[in-house]
Amino acid sequence: MPELPEVERARALIESRALGRTVASVEDADTWVCRPHAPGEIASAIEGATLVSAHRRGKAMWVELEGGPPLGLHLGMTGRIAVDEDGTGGQWDRFKIHFEDGGSLALRDKRRLGRVVLDPDLSRLGPDAAEVGRAEFRDRVGRGSIALKARIMDQSTISGVGNLLADEALWRAGLSPLREAGSLSEAELDELRRAIRAATRRAIRRGGVHTGDLIPHRERGGTCPSCGTPLERATVGGRTTFWCPRDQPG
């Protein structure tokens, strides 16, 4: 489920449960998830180091260590962070840190689209969707002929908005996902920014993007939770998209 709200919860979990603990050993044998590192590379870089802080920008997350390089963690499509969960479900652990105190931190990910990397490169990542200022948002989002939804899901434009959060925010802003990004007025861009921030904050508070108002209606035959109009469905920006043709006119 990982979009920005889920990643923030994972970051907070690490912050509250894993900081101050020291790495005893590391399982980094999954060369797909840990690419381009060879097995043992991450282990030798962080063994003996202590976790000191946990950070996030958009869907990217990283941990800073005293005595080692920063460790980047990405949840991909189906990943989650498991702290001290050594009992069950370990068959999906693609990467795992064992702490000196006997506990652990794992990236648990069925689909293996998650990622673990040393010294993560954040240079191509736009500002966080929940933090970006009004002027910068207007500049970055309000340009080009690309579909509006594709623009806000582009992580180099702003980071953190995925498929579900995009549909929810566009619905809240009353904007069609098909609009050309460059066609929006400043007022529409400001409203969109407000909607993204509101949808994101609410999802963090309530436990994930699935707690949105539109999300439960994103299925064939679904109707707008506000006006009851049957939702439109199409592929936009390569992803399945639902919107209300009445409240989000093109």
Next chain:
DNA sequence: ACCTATGTTGATAC
């Protein structure tokens, strides 16, 4: 059984 769907990113082609 077979086909399609899925929250991610990145490489590639036009």
Next chain:
DNA sequence: GGTATCAACATAGG
């Protein structure tokens, strides 16, 4: 450079 498409992975459901 901007935009569109497909591939990578693995599972679930019609």
